[in-house]
Amino acid sequence: MTGNLYVQSVIDHIPEGLPLRDQVAMELRAHIAERTANGQPLEEIQRQLGDPRRLAESYLASVPLTPAPIFARLAAKIIDAGIIGLIAAGIAAVSYLAWRSKVLGGVFYWLLPIYIISAVLGFVGYTIFAEYHFGRTIGKKLLGIRVVRENGTRISLGQAFLRQLPFFGQFFFIDALFVPFTEKRQRAFELITKTRAVAVVLGLVLLT
Amino acid sequence: MLRENGRSDDRSGIERELKRGSLELIVLHLLEAGEAYGYEIVTKLTTQSNGALGVTDGTLYPVLYRLERSGFVAVRWDTPERGVPRKYYRLTVAGREELARLKSEWNAFATAMAKLLGQERPS
Numbered sequence: 001m002t003g004n005l006y007v008q009s010v011i012d013h014i015p016e017g018l019p020l021r022d023q024v025a026m027e028l029r030a031h032i033a034e035r036t037a038n039g040q041p042l043e044e045i046q047r048q049l050g051d052p053r054r055l056a057e058s059y060l061a062s063v064p065l066t067p068a069p070i071f072a073r074l075a076a077k078i079i080d081a082g083i084i085g086l087i088a089a090g091i092a093a094v095s096y097l098a099w100r101s102k103v104l105g106g107v108f109y110w111l112l113p114i115y116i117i118s119a120v121l122g123f124v125g126y127t128i129f130a131e132y133h134f135g136r137t138i139g140k141k142l143l144g145i146r147v148v149r150e151n152g153t154r155i156s157l158g159q160a161f162l163r164q165l166p167f168f169g170q171f172f173f174i175d176a177l178f179v180p181f182t183e184k185r186q187r188a189f190e191l192i193t194k195t196r197a198v199a200v201v202l203g204l205v206l207l208t
Numbered sequence: 209m210l211r212e213n214g215r216s217d218d219r220s221g222i223e224r225e226l227k228r229g230s231l232e233l234i235v236l237h238l239l240e241a242g243e244a245y246g247y248e249i250v251t252k253l254t255t256q257s258n259g260a261l262g263v264t265d266g267t268l269y270p271v272l273y274r275l276e277r278s279g280f281v282a283v284r285w286d287t288p289e290r291g292v293p294r295k296y297y298r299l300t301v302a303g304r305e306e307l308a309r310l311k312s313e314w315n316a317f318a319t320a321m322a323k324l325l326g327q328e329r330p331s
Binding site: 037050061 | 246247267269273274295
């Protein structure tokens with residue numbers, strides 16, 4: 001692994017948008033350059049720095065995490081659902097107009113349930129994609145919320161998927177009932193996946 | 209054999225915990241003499257303790273970040289046109305106060321331990 005790849009693999013574990021990413025990258029690059037200039041082999045330098053994930057976790061341990069307020073989480077969910085709903089409604093409206101002008105024939109009636117199912121799957125799929133890649137959906141971004149592992153690092157694709165299982169299984173409300181009664185304000189599936197939603201202001205994780 | 213290995217692991221565990229617990233004090237103490245960059249701190253730590261207190265770079269940098277976040281050290285970047293860019297750390301006023309507090313705590317702890325271990329074993 002080259003020095004740059006090592007640095008990249010460390011910051012890959014730090015959530016997008018945190019100023020810490022740039023800081024860690026600069027710091028580690030400077031350190032690797034310093035040790036290289038002193039004649040040390042890259043393998044030894046990387047051994048000294050340790051496992052990239054552990055190093056990212058050590059940095060993030062200094063960043064206190066504040067649970068995102070429940071109402072902000074709810075509002076974020078409504079915004080996301082609204083966006084997906086609007087897109088689905090737009091597509092349905094175009095189909096309806098096409099049906100009215102006889103372009104679609106009798107197809108429109110059985111297209112409707114497909115639109116509804118697609119909207120639900122699109123909502124869940126978008127949430128999985130956005131939380132995995134960016135640590136937040138549009139709604140969460142607007143409300144200053146980020147999804148991270150319990151130790152503050154980025155969530156994996158598997159965790160992003162498992163977090164959404166209550167939507168697939170239609171037991172989201174039971175899952176969400178855990179939020180007010182858990183220390184870190186986690187849903188049941190957040191406890192299982194060891195992830196959580198934290199408050200963020202202007203790219204900085206809120207201080208407690 | 210297993211038992212011996214277990215004991216050896218316990219010893220290294222205690223050493224690790226002691227180092228971890230005192231690393232902030234050590235770093236603040238090393239910076240008391242003047243500003244220094246990361247690699248310099250690692251080198252000083254190893255040479256001044258004859259290797260006994262050597263830590264890995266991966267342990268030191270998060271501690272420096274923690275001290276920076278807490279306002280105990282201030283940083284500046286030196287980026288020469290040629291050569292390696294360096295991030296220098298120096299003690300702040302709050303850092304000096306924290307150092308004094310940690311030293312006092314450490315001395316009280318070390319004195320208590322010395323007193324305890326210096327006592328004769330009860331028969």
